Amino acid sequence: MKFSENWLRQHVKTSASRDALAATLTAIGLEVEALTTLGEQLDGVVVGKILAAEKHPEADKLQVCQVDVGGAAPLQIVCGAPNARAGLMAPLATIGTQVGNLTIKAAKLRGVASNGMLCSAKELGIDADASGLLELPDDAPVGKPLADYLGLPDASIELKLTPNRADCFGVRGIAFDVAAATGCEVEPLHAEPVAAVTTAAMAVELSAGADAPRFCCRVIEGVNATAKTPLWMAQRLLRSGVRPISLLVDVTQYIMLELGQPMHAYDRDLLTGPLGVRHARAGETLTLLNGDAAELDAQFLVITDADRVVGLAGIMGGDATKVSDGTRNVVLEAAHFAPAAIIGRSRKLGLHTDAGHRFERGVDPELPPIAIEYASRLILEIAGGTPGPLVDVARLSDMPQPQVVRLRRARLARVLGTQVDDAEVTRMLGALGFAVEYTDAGWTVTVPPRRFDIAIEEDLVEEIARIHGYDAIPATLPAGSTRLIAPSETRSSEHDTRRQLVAREYLEAINYAFVDAALLAYWQLDTGSVALANPLSAELGVMRTRLLPGLTAALARNSARQQSRVRLFELGRTFAAGSAAPIETRRIAAVACGDAASEQWGVAARKLDFHDIKGDLDSLAAISGATLEYRASTQPFAHPGRSAEVYRLNEAGDAVCIGWIGQLHPRVQQAMAIDAEVYGFELELDALLVRPLPRAAALSRYPSVRRDLAFVVPESVHWAVMQATVRQAAGNQLRDLQLFDRYVGKGVESGCKSLAMALILQDDSRTLTDRDVDAVVAEVVAALSANHGAVIRG
Structure with missing residues (x-):
């Protein structure tokens, strides 16, 4: 999750410094993987307007620009940016300004005086784009400090979230944790309902059971889809790693990053209605927004328009109904999908989407109507239009219900190994957005549905531990006795x-x-x-x-x-x-x-x-x-x-x-x-x-006898099978069997081989006679001959 520091501070008014904020996030389990400062040294950089741009008399790639910075007279700037042109609003670093490692001075370039520098976003340290000058909106105030205009300095913070913290895939979710850890409160979210002006609405049909228990939408007519995304919104998107595309798309992205609720916008004139959610049918296909053709089966959830598939639920919308600059009537959609219905579907298609990433881990089922109201207000303020009523269809029996979990004071102290003050426990749980009721034994906590990771008492203990601070918990060695288990003799290690x-x-x-x-x-x-x-x-x-x-x-x-x-x-x-x-x-x-x-x-x-x-x-x-x-x-x-x-x-x-x-x-x-x-x-x-138990046995007092035998056998006969035959035929008097020679060549029939073996024979009760040994040898020869066609080599 990547977001703007200033955006987070808008939701939680903490006085912690940037470094302290990053350390706090990591300490409470939201590991800061990267922190990039933006616009740290912009003193002396102002908004300028290029009044004229003429070709440099001595250089083909340079232009001589007259730039208005709100002073008595324009400044003359020599610029090599390809997008420098008359009428462009761009940042200008005045003389004496420090830009990176460069101090701006009055200079002459190919004989023409230059009194400052027009800057790209990369030169100012606010983006990686170095392709040309940073283009500012046409209504940017000339002469205003750029830092004030762009809301700088700022930082882009990237968190490495664990899969259980789906609630932190929105800036507001992170704010609750920061508030709990720093002793602040989360600011109220201004998402008041938008009053309907028209009756335009889309009917909704839910046919996927618990996989899709809620679907909200609103029609807004007469929207100016070509309206520019406001600078403040575009900057927050950029600092969160999202490139602005168009207003309608940017608003849905903005809501997702702020609240954690994925949204989608449809062109109303490309829909028939009603909208619906069902499982896909085998053989159905959908061309996605990225141009890929997805082949679907019953494992996928789809959004439908009069039973025509127009979107892949929880993953990506379809290309046929997407909004464009020509859109005049828009349908905003926000829904809740069960994680089990979305998990693995993106990977099956070789996709990875922000929406799928969130729905797989769990999104607050209470957010869809809030997201619709918030997005509606933003669109109406920026692009105009007339809103219809909010359509909120929910299968209440299939909706995730708030968990009520009991936290015992004694259990908390026992697990943590330390006593946390009751008032502090109540404050932390309340700051996290939990409804807390104090009891004689501890607390009864109602967990908001956005926290899918809280289900049992130990989950609440973990919340107290990470917010209270692991470093505040004393390191105490466990007491008690330990029973040592000796390794078994029947098993090697x-x-x-x-x-x-x-x-x-x-x-x-x-x-x-x-x-x-x-x-x-x-x-x-x-x-x-x-x-x-x-x-x-x-x-x-x-x-x-x-x-x-x-x-x-x-x-x-x-x-x-x-x-x-x-x-x-x-x-x-x-x-x-x-x-x-x-x-x-x-x-x-x-x-x-x-x-x-x-x-x-x-x-x-x-x-x-x-x-x-x-x-x-x-x-x-x-x-x-x-x-x-x-x-x-x-x-x-x-x-x-x-x-x-x-x-x-x-x-x-x-x-x-x-x-x-x-x-x-x-x-x-x-x-x-x-x-x-x-x-x-x-x-x-x-x-x-597995190791057999050792058994002590006396060594035989009687001598062993060795007999060497050579057999000619077909090449296809393996020594392993011959060995098994010999051991079975020789009986208990065979102490060892060794293969000491293999020969093919002169004297051995083609397709055969000669194997020479040594039989070591011994008895525990007496000395073996020649008759005893000959009897064993005869048994071995007969068995090899009968089973493998072996012939004693002459």
């Missing part, structure tokens, strides 16, 4: 997991839990995704179902910034649609690309491969003592020959899938503009961290 990955040169990333729906769809991970009703942007429209897409996008951004070796990991939650609420799953993921080791002289450069990333995962599994198995993966985003599903063996010996590891598919890498091969893994964190 997340800290150890993070530390292990950092030790292996990974950096932790923290990404949004929201991602682009198109990104999930491309990865084919959008099944069960949860869409957001009010996303931060179109690119953050759904909750992530996996960590890898967002983490890989982060890797891509680093890679695009000349980082050839990137290693990132993330611990976070993923979300999937559930019957009642989204199902949250804690997961861990990592991605890497580039060389296997940092550049150095001792080791030759080698690109990262599957076994490097598998080693990183195995090191994580070792923390919890997990036994992992890897089986070929068919994930659509994975490289078909370099990826695997990760299984963990539980205590019963069953394998449970807990994640994925491998290289991303080349098409995914290409779509994300990553040149290098990207490897990564993602697993369910809780399944990885």
Whole structure:
């Protein structure tokens, strides 16, 4: 929210200095994000009128102007502004005036005397426009100090508002907070009803239920739409970041900035009537004021004229019925729309409007008739016309009702940790615009409907805390005992997991839990995704179902910034649609690309491969003592020959899938503009961290026996499945199984491979004989032959 300091001071007469006012706003939760001073040094700058402008005899781009400043004779000024012309009213800095870092002196430019300087808005420090002289209205008083004429000095203040403070999207709403914090009172708003002169009116039909419970309008006939916006209004708009357009539009903008109530003006002659509000129908379209064609559905609220869509309710009006310089009869409209009916609709169309921004957060339902009366009075005073009656149609049962909240004195003292005087509490609540009734236990507070953020007792406690001042609340440490909970032995810590990955040169990333729906769809991970009703942007429209897409996008951004070796990991939650609420799953993921080791002289450069990333995962599994198995993966985003599903063996010996590891598919890498091969893994964190309780057992007193076996198997048979077969066939006497060689070439049939393994056998009760070992080997050979077509290599 951006506004003029002088405008705010018109609503609340505080003696606080500018710096103190800015500090107060920030202290009470209305953070001042920017403060720009305007017209600080304008002594000696007056309103001048150019009487004549002739071409400089020695310069094509300069003019010699005769300027009347109310003195005995005109001043001669040499000016290079392109808009300098006879009859123009413009600011003139007289000799001796300080303009920025320049002191104006009498001078000669190309041999012609110049006794001052005609100024642009930028040179005077009141606007960024440096395209030419600041053009003043034709009725500007010649010779009057410019500061007095423009209401300067002033400041443009920009607040960073939190979403719950919708009432502060108007200068008057901010004034209530300032009044409460500085001990002042808000000045009365002069918006007396305008008496109807004609019977001209528009009928109104409301068909959207609680989504649009109030609609006000008034017809004003015979308006001079070409009347100029008054200087005071134009300046307040400019200092609030709004460029004046035309009187009728400027008045609606002015009301919105002052009261916080969005408005719209229609050309009455382009309407048939009645006006109405309903939900859009599928397939309806509307050309908006900005020229965009909006395709609508039943989620949108629309303003209609005899059932013809003429506006997008709460967002933007339609182009077909807009006011123009030719408008003579105007319809002013102000309505109340429920926040839930407006939230997310602008973003769905790729729009952001001031009206939508306010309605999404909540606008006072009592404001529409006040706004109509205020706007009517301004238009009648400036552009003339004859007003019709105010049409105010309201569905009272659907209107937000004032909240009555009880504030207990004891509860206030307990939460704040300090006692606030009863009279001060009453004053603060009253200054905020609340109706306060004193009771024995505390206060009964009736909250005005503009304060959507006040619903329970703690909300009132927060109001007292921020207005009283957080610095006035003593810092008291909590008293009492704290029960320490020992970490469970059945679970390894997340800290150890993070530390292990950092030790292996990974950096932790923290990404949004929201991602682009198109990104999930491309990865084919959008099944069960949860869409957001009010996303931060179109690119953050759904909750992530996996960590890898967002983490890989982060890797891509680093890679695009000349980082050839990137290693990132993330611990976070993923979300999937559930019957009642989204199902949250804690997961861990990592991605890497580039060389296997940092550049150095001792080791030759080698690109990262599957076994490097598998080693990183195995090191994580070792923390919890997990036994992992890897089986070929068919994930659509994975490289078909370099990826695997990760299984963990539980205590019963069953394998449970807990994640994925491998290289991303080349098409995914290409779509994300990553040149290098990207490897990564993602697993369910809780399944990885489970740690079996350690059980002490005596070491066997008997020697182990090793048998080396080499099998020829088809190339398509994976070691993981062979390993499972061997372990099952060998039984309890198998202590370890190691794959120590893989061979293809001479002596091995084409399409096959030779895998050599070591079986380490041992018994706890006796020494194994050759017969015992041969029996185990025979079982292993038979099982591998039957299940995988393995043949002992001769």
